[in-house]
Amino acid sequence: MATVSYLKRRSELETYFDRTAVEAWSRLTSDAPVGRIRATVRAGRERMRATLLSWLPKDLRGQRLLDAGCGTGALAVEAARRGADVTAIDLSLTLVRLAQERCPQDLGSGRVQFQVGDMADPALGSFDHVVAMDSLIHYAADDTVRMLARLSERAGNKLLFTFAPRTRPLAAMHALGRLFPHGNRAPAIEPLREIDLRRHLARAAELDDWRTGRSERVVSGFYTSQAMELQHE
Secondary structure (H helix, E strand, O other), X not given: OOOHHHHXXXXXXXXXXXXXXXXXXXXXXXXXXXXXXXXXXXXXXHHHHHHHHHOOOOOOOOOEEEEEOOXXXXXXXXXXXXXXXXXXXXOOHHHHHHHHHHOOOOOOOOEEEEEEOOOOOHHHOOEEEEEEOOOOXXXXXXXXXXXXXXHHOOEEEEEEEEEOEOOHHHHHHHHHHOOOOHHHOOOOOOOEOHHHHHHHHHHOHHHOOEEEEEEEEEEEOOEEEEEEEEEEO
């Protein structure tokens, strides 16, 4: 069951991506020129996307994949090019429309179905793999683990996700962000220590059949994120 804090943060994210950050996010996720800081974020996101994709089979034909928090759809497109049947879902109508506009017509044997809504909606059905890239980084540890438990109910094989690791540079950037006018701020990132996150995961009864696998951090200027793999036993 979703908590009050989760629902409040989800509403903030929806408002931010649909209203406040539309133009900036559109440029960041395109090939358009951006400033030095955003260039480091773009490069970091590209490396993280490549990392997550490298943890999936190269041949995804006949397999279903959920891109949970798909943004503008880059990961969904790459998975479809490997033959996957991808459901790509995001809270933001604006981002989903942009993803649909950018999606190539020819994806070979794969396909992408874009949707607006809750990534853990049971109506989405079951998947071989679930990927949540940078879509859980705004939630506290308890809410993150609750969401992973809900996503695990949809996943048959792998559940890949990212979190914001608690580091001194990230904490400093987080504090600096609080100095900006409230209307210009992105919803706050919730940094987590990996050891604490692993403890939360180990205590979650709903994840008893899952084990943690690979973990890899990507640092690129103003972008810091860590990928983690959960595998069904």
